[in-house]
Structure formats: structure tokens, C-alpha cells
Amino acid sequence: MELRHRSEVATSASWRDDALCVEIGPSAFFPDKGQSSRTAKRVCAACTVQRQCLEFALTHEERFGVWGGLSERERRRAVPGR
Numbered sequence: 001m002e003l004r005h006r007s008e009v010a011t012s013a014s015w016r017d018d019a020l021c022v023e024i025g026p027s028a029f030f031p032d033k034g035q036s037s038r039t040a041k042r043v044c045a046a047c048t049v050q051r052q053c054l055e056f057a058l059t060h061e062e063r064f065g066v067w068g069g070l071s072e073r074e075r076r077r078a079v080p081g082r
Contacts, residue, residue, distance in 0.1 A: 028040045
């Protein structure tokens with residue numbers, strides 16, 4: 001997946017209108033320490049705006065939760081130098 005850091009899509013919030021996560025409670029996307037993030041990742045995998053969500057998280061350096069199908073740790077690994 002090619003990511004365009006600081007893209008126009010990532011800085012706009014209009015993609016959120018189409019996000020599947022709005023239909024699910026936030027606890028799935030912000031699991032407590034030691035809890036699984038599988039449910040969130042399954043929702044993200046089926047979401048049409050997964051890429052925009054991930055770009056948003058990377059652009060805004062979101063520290064917590066699952067964004068675009070990746071956990072915070074996975075997002076750090078996706079962008080070298082973080």
C-alpha cells in the first residue's frame with residue numbers, strides 16, 4: 001500500500017462520512033491493553049475509506065486506537081523514522 005503522507009485526502013474529514021466504524025462502538029477501535037483489536041481490523045478491512053483513514057492517522061500522528069486497519073505500533077512501523 002502506497003501512502004501519501006500529508007495528502008489532501010488525509011487532511012480533509014469528508015471521508016469519515018463513509019467510514020464503517022461510525023456504525024460500531026468506539027471500544028472496538030480503542031481496546032484496553034491486552035484486548036484484541038481483531039474486530040476493529042475486520043471492520044477496517046471491509047471499509048471503503050480504509051486508506052484515507054490510515055493516511056489521516058499518520059498525518060495527525062494518532063497515538064491510540066486502530067486506524068485504517070493498523071494499531072499504533074503497526075503505524076509506527078509503517079513510517080520509518082517514527
